Amino acid sequence: MSRKAPEIDPKSAETIAFGGFVFLTRFNELRTVEGKAIDLRSQSAEVLSVLAARPGEIVSKDALMQAVWPDTFVTDDSLTQCIADIRRALADDAHAIVETLPRRGYRLNAHPSDATDLNAAAVMGRAKTRRGVILTAIVLVAAAIGTYYGAEAWRATPVRSDDMPRIAILPFDDMSAGADKGYLSDAVAEGIITELARSKTYAVIARNSSFRYRGKPTDTRQIGDELGVDYLLEGSQQKIGDRLKVTAQLLSAHDGSHVWANTYNREIGDLFVVQEEIIRTLAERVGRRIERPLPQSGSARVSALHYHLMGIAEIRENFSAARNELFRQMELKAIEEDPNSQFGYIGLAWSYRNDAMFGWNEQDRDEALNRAAEYADEAIVLGPDDAEAHNIRASIHTEAGEVEQALAQFDQAIALNPSNSDILVRSTDLLLYVGRTDEAIDRIRQAMGIDPFYPDDFNWQMGWALWEKNDCGAALAAMRKMSTIPIGAHRMLAGIQACLGNKREAKEALAVFLQNTPSESISKERREWGKIWTAPGSLDRWIEHMRFAGLPE
Missing domain, CATH: 3.40.50.10070 (TolB, N-terminal domain)
Incomplete structure (x- = not known):
């Protein structure tokens, strides 16, 4: 979001009244009509200020986010929390004061008539202002100014208008x-x-x-x-x-x-x-x-699905070599139940891909990838419309450095299940490797849009994408949105801190990462990524930042 707040922040009237409350825009303060201050978080007060500048009008989510967070990457969740905070402060359980217009935005239902019985002197006195204007006139001025800026300053943020349910x-x-x-x-x-x-x-x-x-x-x-x-x-x-x-x-x-x-x-x-x-x-x-x-x-197909789901539950609970082997055994049972359904083959492909990625079960990496590919190909034959079959095949292509094949399979998986936010985000690995950074950021944002309570690793992926754009301040802000930064993400955090020139912080982050991966080195990263990280200059820049953070040669 590149627009500056002054470019889009409308000049509103000093006081807006609604539902027994008064909002003083000059101070970003919410008070009762008697003048009692109501606690409101600063960002929530800013959101209310933007809505108060356009009483009775629909303000789009994009417009609110550009006004309140003009230079910071945030998701819709931040805005949702602020709206909930405002409603709690107003006791607006019925959403009558701050109204949601699905897929369009929010509206503050404040009208000139709300000000009829207000004690303007008490309100303005508590706010320590020197203006002795009549509150009704102020509200009318606010409405007029809101209308003016609604037609001009806010024109750049149109309301979404698709009619898809x-x-x-x-x-x-x-x-x-x-x-x-x-x-x-x-x-x-x-x-x-x-x-x-x-x-x-x-x-x-x-x-x-x-x-x-x-x-x-x-x-x-x-x-x-x-x-x-x-x-x-x-x-x-x-x-x-x-x-x-x-x-x-x-x-x-x-x-x-x-x-x-x-x-x-x-x-x-x-x-x-x-x-x-x-x-x-x-x-x-x-x-x-x-x-x-x-x-x-058929019952056999349902049983195969049952074992497949049990295997997934095992590996999700504890991502380890032992659980990966148990995962594989469950998937073999799925194939035994129904060799003509794709579920077990998808699971087996993931299990061998995991072996290749993490060096589990002492398997040769190329051999493990070849076995994974064979099972994924069989899954696609049996379930050509199953997004997960194409997703695992794309991941195997990725690890094998087969960039174009991986991109094509990811596109197919996304087309088959557009609601799968995990596939969208997983597909951005390759986009970032080959330098299609803006496209990757668009996909991450799309995933966040269809998954409002998205997992923390989406912020991790956004941090990497913003590092690729050399926007490392925003990248650090994205990483800090994670509730807890996992050990694996500390390598990316180290690269971002190095990008910002923060040597101590970069070394500390890398030290956390190396606790679980003590054999990591410059030569190993160049060897493993040199084949697929082909964006011009990107891998060299990463190696430079890893050296800055103290990664051994």
């Missing part, structure tokens, strides 16, 4: 009992997310963000505001022996009303058919249609 699929409750509980994990909800995103008729929020609400009461309006969606799908799944019961309901995120609900009671092998029926019904209810054949189903 936005939907969030919440995690389905598992009502199963005993050994059946957790059998399918989040398979139903994840399958619906993938299929709806693939249809290109919905903007689907990524699972990282929608699954954040697991186990929490469904406050439809709050979730809708936080995720910026039009619809929510919630439901439950229950496995009883060989039977599967799925209940789903579609809610309007604007008012919580029910759009559609249904219950499916089927054989366990009908899992994929049930998913497809839910998707088609959603398409009709929201005003679109999806026309394609019903998917292949």
Whole structure:
């Protein structure tokens, strides 16, 4: 964001009144009409100041972020927190004062009539101003000035105007009992997310963000505001022996009303058919249609998915050599259950790719990559429309230094599942290696947009991208947005501190990284990355910064 605050900050009137409160723009202070000060964080006060400059008008998210954070990279989450802070201060549980207009922005509902009964003298006296104007006139002036600057200074930030419905699929409750509980994990909800995103008729929020609400009461309006969606799908799944019961309901995120609900009671092998029926019904209810054949189903395929998901759960819990081997055993069971489904082959490809990346199981790197490639290719044959099959193949191409093949596979994976924010961010590794930095930054921001509660490693990736642009101050700010900077990220942190000339901080960060990787060296990094990090001068610059931070030759 390159625009400076003075270029876009409108000159508002000194006082705006709304809902029993007064905001004094000169001091960025919120008070009651009696003059009592209300605590508000400084950034929240700045957001309120921008809204107060345009009372009754819609202010886009982009405009708010450019005004409050003109030279700092932030995500929508920062703005969402400020809006929530303002609403708490105003006791605006109904969102009547600060209104959300989905996909458009926010509006402060302040009108000249709000000022009729205000004690202007008390308010202005507590604010220690010397102006003796009538508060009603001030509000009218604010409205006029807001209108003027709304037509001029804010013209550069248009309101988003696409009409594609936005939907969030919440995690389905598992009502199963005993050994059946957790059998399918989040398979139903994840399958619906993938299929709806693939249809290109919905903007689907990524699972990282929608699954954040697991186990929490469904406050439809709050979730809708936080995720910026039009619809929510919630439901439950229950496995009883060989039977599967799925209940789903579609809610309007604007008012919580029910759009559609249904219950499916089927054989366990009908899992994929049930998913497809839910998707088609959603398409009709929201005003679109999806026309394609019903998917292949059957109990063996569902069992294969079950073992695949169990393997993924193991490796996610503890990313280690031992867990990678357990992951591999689960994927072999998936293939044994159904050798004609892609799930086990995807998992095996990841397991051998992990061996190659981290030197696990004493396997030769090239041999491990070759085995990974064979399993990934088989997965693509069996599941050509599965984004994860193309994702793992792209990662293997990356590690093999096959740049063009990797980029093509990542593009295919993204086309098949546009809601998968992890694939979007993973694909930027190669973009950065080959110097397509602006494109990488766009993809990271796109991933953050479909995944409002995105994981910390997205900030890590943004830090690298901004380092590539030599914007190292912004890169450091991005890294500091992580709740905890993991050990692996300290190498990137060291490079950024070196870029800024901070020798002590660079050495300290690199020392943290080397705790787990004591054999790292300049020659090793040049050898491993020389084949794929081809952006002109980029690897040499990185090596220079690593030397500055104290990495041994």
